[in-house]
Amino acid sequence: MGSASNDKHTSILDAAYGLFGSAGFYETKMSQVAEQAGIAKGTIYLYFKNKEELFMAVTQRDCEGFLKQLEEKLGAENNLNGKLAVIADHHLFYYYDRKQHTKLFFRAPNNNPELVAYMTQFIEQYTQAVMKVLLEGGATEPELMAQSYIGMLDRLKMDILFHPDFTADDARKRSLFAAGLFINGAMNALHIPEAEAPPS
Amino acid sequence: MGSASNDKHTSILDAAYGLFGSAGFYETKMSQVAEQAGIAKGTIYLYFKNKEELFMAVTQRDCEGFLKQLEEKLGAENNLNGKLAVIADHHLFYYYDRKQHTKLFFRAPNNNPELVAYMTQFIEQYTQAVMKVLLEGGATEPELMAQSYIGMLDRLKMDILFHPDFTADDARKRSLFAAGLFINGAMNALHIPEAEAPPS
Amino acid sequence: MGSASNDKHTSILDAAYGLFGSAGFYETKMSQVAEQAGIAKGTIYLYFKNKEELFMAVTQRDCEGFLKQLEEKLGAENNLNGKLAVIADHHLFYYYDRKQHTKLFFRAPNNNPELVAYMTQFIEQYTQAVMKVLLEGGATEPELMAQSYIGMLDRLKMDILFHPDFTADDARKRSLFAAGLFINGAMNALHIPEAEAPPS
Amino acid sequence: MGSASNDKHTSILDAAYGLFGSAGFYETKMSQVAEQAGIAKGTIYLYFKNKEELFMAVTQRDCEGFLKQLEEKLGAENNLNGKLAVIADHHLFYYYDRKQHTKLFFRAPNNNPELVAYMTQFIEQYTQAVMKVLLEGGATEPELMAQSYIGMLDRLKMDILFHPDFTADDARKRSLFAAGLFINGAMNALHIPEAEAPPS
DNA sequence: CATGAATGAGATTTCATTCAT
DNA sequence: TATGAATGAAATCTCATTCAT
Structure with a gap:
C-alpha cells in the first residue's frame, strides 16, 4: 500500500x-x-504543488543522496589521506555514474528564493563535511581549503559531462590526481626556484 | 552614423x-x-536575430573581454609564480568587479547547441591560457593542473556572489591563498605523516 | 437505514x-x-448527478422552505394589513436569520436552463402568494403591486448582507417601514401639492 | 490616432x-x-490586465453611463413628481433598451473585492441620487424610501428580461405604475378599513 | 454504499517575434 | 532605420467526474 x-x-x-x-x-x-x-x-x-516544487524535490533528493553517501564512505575510512581520496572519488564518480542524467546538469529557475536558499545550504553542508576532515588534520584555513578542493573536483568532473568517451579509469585517474595535487601542491612538478616561491 | x-x-x-x-x-x-x-x-x-543570438553575443563579449584582459596581464609578467598570481587575481577580481551584474551569473538556454559549443570553447581557451603558463614551468600534467587551478578559483569566487559584504581585501586574500595552495599543497598545513602521503 | x-x-x-x-x-x-x-x-x-444538480437541489430546498414558511405565517393571520406585515417580516428575517450563509447570496451557473426555469417559477410562486393576499384585498393590479412590494423588500434587505452590524431591530424597523410605505405611499411624507400628484 | x-x-x-x-x-x-x-x-x-479587470471595466462603463444619463434627465426636470417619473422611466428603459445584452445580466466573480466594492459604491451613488430628489421633497426617511423605490423598479424590470414580447408600452405602463404606487400607496386600490391601517 | 486516486479537457495568460507605418 | 501594436503558439494548472477497490 x-x-x-x-x-x-x-x-x-x-x-x-x-x-x-x-x-x-x-x-x-x-x-x-x-x-x-x-x-x-x-x-x-x-x-x-507546482513545477518549482517538483524541481525542488528533485534537487533535494539528489543532494541528500550525495551527502548521505559521502558521510557513509567517510565513516568507513579513518586516515586523512584516505578521506581526501574518498571525497575525490565520491565527487567524480557520483557524476560519472549519473552522466546520462546530468549531461547539462541543473539549470534552475533563478528567481525562486527557496531553491537558492536550498542550494546555498547544500553547498555549505558539503563544505562543512570536507572542513571536518581537514580540521581533524589540523588545517589552519579549513574553509578556504575545503572550497578549493571541492572546486578542483568540480572542474575535473566537467569533462565527464562533455566527453562521451570518458571512462571510469579516467575518473579514477583524476580522483588520484586531485588528491595528490591538493596535498603536495604543484611545486614538485614545476621548476620553481626556492627563492621565487611564495610563503606557504 | x-x-x-x-x-x-x-x-x-x-x-x-x-x-x-x-x-x-x-x-x-x-x-x-x-x-x-x-x-x-x-x-x-x-x-x-533573436533572443538566443543576443544572449550569445552578450556571452561572447564577456568571455572575450575576460580572456583578452588575462592575456594582457600575463604578458606583463614573466616569472611563473607571478603569472599564477595574475591568474588568480584576474579570476577573482573579474567577478568581484562585476558582482552587481552577475549576482546569479548566467543561466543560459540549455538546448542551444551553438551556445553550448561556445561555452565549451571558452573554457578550453581559458584552460589553454593557464596550461601555457604551466607548460612554461615544465608541468607534466598541464591540462589537469590547469583545470584544477581554475576550479579552485571558481569556487573561491562563489562567496563574492552570495555575500554582499565581501570586500576587495577578501578577494585579494583568497587570490593569494589559491596561488599558495596550488603551488605548495596542503601538506604543510596538515599533520600528515610522511609515510601516509601519497607519492606526488 | x-x-x-x-x-x-x-x-x-x-x-x-x-x-x-x-x-x-x-x-x-x-x-x-x-x-x-x-x-x-x-x-x-x-x-x-453532478454539481449543477446539487446546486439546483440546494436552491429548491431553500426556496421551498421560504414559501412554505410564508404560507404558514399567512394562514395564521387574517386581516390584510397583518398579512402584508407578515410578508415584510418574513422576507427580511428570512435573510437576516441566514445572513451567515448568504453573505453574497447565490451566484448561479448562468447557462443552466433548468435552474433558470426553476428560479423563474419560484419568483412566480412567491409573486402569486403575495398576489393572493392583494386580491383578497380587492387590488386592481395585483401582479404589479406584488412585484413592487417584493422588490421593495428585496432592496431593503440588502443592507443586511453588506452591513455586519445590522440588528434584528433594524430588520423590524424596515419591515414596518415597507408595509407602511406600500399601503400609504410617500405622499404624506413629501410636500406634494395636490395639483401635482398623478392620479392614483 | x-x-x-x-x-x-x-x-x-x-x-x-x-x-x-x-x-x-x-x-x-x-x-x-x-x-x-x-x-x-x-x-x-x-x-x-486580466479577465477580472475587463469585467470591472465593462461594469464601470455601464454603471457610469446609467448614472450620468440619470443625472442629465433629472437636471432637465424640476418638479418632484416629474423627477420620480424620470427615475422610474430611466430605470425601466435603461434595461429595456439593453435587453439583448442583459438577458441574464451580470453574474460576477464573487471573490473579487474590488468589484464588490465598486458595485456597493454604485448602488450607493444611485441611492444618493434618488435620496436627493426625495430630500428636496422633504422626505423624513429618504434612504429607506430611496431603497424602496429602487427596489420596486428593479423588480418591475425583471419581466423585461424574461418575457421576450415585452413592449415599450409595457415598460411605460410599469414606470407610471411605480411612480403612482410610490407616491399614493396601495391604500386607494385596496379595501382597507381606516381603523386597520398602520400609522403612516 | 463508500472511497479517493487518477484523469484530461480546457481555460487563462505570457511574450518572442513580425510588419505596416 | 525605428517603432510598437498586434499576433498566436504554447505552457501551466484546475477540478468535475469516474471507477477499481
Whole structure:
C-alpha cells in the first residue's frame, strides 16, 4: 500500500530528474514529465504543488543522496589521506555514474528564493563535511581549503559531462590526481626556484 | 552614423548584459532589454536575430573581454609564480568587479547547441591560457593542473556572489591563498605523516 | 437505514448550502462540499448527478422552505394589513436569520436552463402568494403591486448582507417601514401639492 | 490616432459587454471576447490586465453611463413628481433598451473585492441620487424610501428580461405604475378599513 | 454504499517575434 | 532605420467526474 503510492511519487521524481537534468527547468514541460512517468498530467499535481516544487524535490533528493553517501564512505575510512581520496572519488564518480542524467546538469529557475536558499545550504553542508576532515588534520584555513578542493573536483568532473568517451579509469585517474595535487601542491612538478616561491 | 548605429548595438548589449546577468535568460524579457537600452522592442531585431543570438553575443563579449584582459596581464609578467598570481587575481577580481551584474551569473538556454559549443570553447581557451603558463614551468600534467587551478578559483569566487559584504581585501586574500595552495599543497598545513602521503 | 442515507443526503445539502451561499457556484469546489459534509468526494455523486444538480437541489430546498414558511405565517393571520406585515417580516428575517450563509447570496451557473426555469417559477410562486393576499384585498393590479412590494423588500434587505452590524431591530424597523410605505405611499411624507400628484 | 486606439479598446469592451451580459463571467471565454471583437486573444491583454479587470471595466462603463444619463434627465426636470417619473422611466428603459445584452445580466466573480466594492459604491451613488430628489421633497426617511423605490423598479424590470414580447408600452405602463404606487400607496386600490391601517 | 486516486479537457495568460507605418 | 501594436503558439494548472477497490 505504502509502496504503491510511493511508487508513483518516485516515478514522477525519476522522470523529472531525467528531464530536468538533461534539458533544464524551463525546457522541461510538465506534460513530458507526465508522459515519461506514465501518468496523466494532473496526477503530478496530486504529489507536487507546482513545477518549482517538483524541481525542488528533485534537487533535494539528489543532494541528500550525495551527502548521505559521502558521510557513509567517510565513516568507513579513518586516515586523512584516505578521506581526501574518498571525497575525490565520491565527487567524480557520483557524476560519472549519473552522466546520462546530468549531461547539462541543473539549470534552475533563478528567481525562486527557496531553491537558492536550498542550494546555498547544500553547498555549505558539503563544505562543512570536507572542513571536518581537514580540521581533524589540523588545517589552519579549513574553509578556504575545503572550497578549493571541492572546486578542483568540480572542474575535473566537467569533462565527464562533455566527453562521451570518458571512462571510469579516467575518473579514477583524476580522483588520484586531485588528491595528490591538493596535498603536495604543484611545486614538485614545476621548476620553481626556492627563492621565487611564495610563503606557504 | 556608423558610430551612432554602433552605439545602439552597444547599448543593447549593455542592457542585455545587465539583465541576463542578474536575472537569467528566461527571466529576462526582450521588452525589458529594449526599455533598458532606451529603444523600441522591434529595434533589437535589427541588430540581433533573436533572443538566443543576443544572449550569445552578450556571452561572447564577456568571455572575450575576460580572456583578452588575462592575456594582457600575463604578458606583463614573466616569472611563473607571478603569472599564477595574475591568474588568480584576474579570476577573482573579474567577478568581484562585476558582482552587481552577475549576482546569479548566467543561466543560459540549455538546448542551444551553438551556445553550448561556445561555452565549451571558452573554457578550453581559458584552460589553454593557464596550461601555457604551466607548460612554461615544465608541468607534466598541464591540462589537469590547469583545470584544477581554475576550479579552485571558481569556487573561491562563489562567496563574492552570495555575500554582499565581501570586500576587495577578501578577494585579494583568497587570490593569494589559491596561488599558495596550488603551488605548495596542503601538506604543510596538515599533520600528515610522511609515510601516509601519497607519492606526488 | 433509510434515515442513515437520508442523513448523508441532508449533510451534503447542508454543506453545499453553506458553501454555495457564501462563495457562489463556481468558487465552491466539490471537494470542499465533501470535506464539509464529512464524506468522500465520490459519495456526492451517489446522491446528486453532478454539481449543477446539487446546486439546483440546494436552491429548491431553500426556496421551498421560504414559501412554505410564508404560507404558514399567512394562514395564521387574517386581516390584510397583518398579512402584508407578515410578508415584510418574513422576507427580511428570512435573510437576516441566514445572513451567515448568504453573505453574497447565490451566484448561479448562468447557462443552466433548468435552474433558470426553476428560479423563474419560484419568483412566480412567491409573486402569486403575495398576489393572493392583494386580491383578497380587492387590488386592481395585483401582479404589479406584488412585484413592487417584493422588490421593495428585496432592496431593503440588502443592507443586511453588506452591513455586519445590522440588528434584528433594524430588520423590524424596515419591515414596518415597507408595509407602511406600500399601503400609504410617500405622499404624506413629501410636500406634494395636490395639483401635482398623478392620479392614483 | 486617438480614435484608432480608442476603437480597439472600445470594441473589446463592447464584445465583453455583450458576452458577459448574456452569458456571465465564468461562461464567457477570453477567446470568445477576442473573436467577437475581431482581434487576437493576446491583444486583449494589451488593454486589460486580466479577465477580472475587463469585467470591472465593462461594469464601470455601464454603471457610469446609467448614472450620468440619470443625472442629465433629472437636471432637465424640476418638479418632484416629474423627477420620480424620470427615475422610474430611466430605470425601466435603461434595461429595456439593453435587453439583448442583459438577458441574464451580470453574474460576477464573487471573490473579487474590488468589484464588490465598486458595485456597493454604485448602488450607493444611485441611492444618493434618488435620496436627493426625495430630500428636496422633504422626505423624513429618504434612504429607506430611496431603497424602496429602487427596489420596486428593479423588480418591475425583471419581466423585461424574461418575457421576450415585452413592449415599450409595457415598460411605460410599469414606470407610471411605480411612480403612482410610490407616491399614493396601495391604500386607494385596496379595501382597507381606516381603523386597520398602520400609522403612516 | 463508500472511497479517493487518477484523469484530461480546457481555460487563462505570457511574450518572442513580425510588419505596416 | 525605428517603432510598437498586434499576433498566436504554447505552457501551466484546475477540478468535475469516474471507477477499481
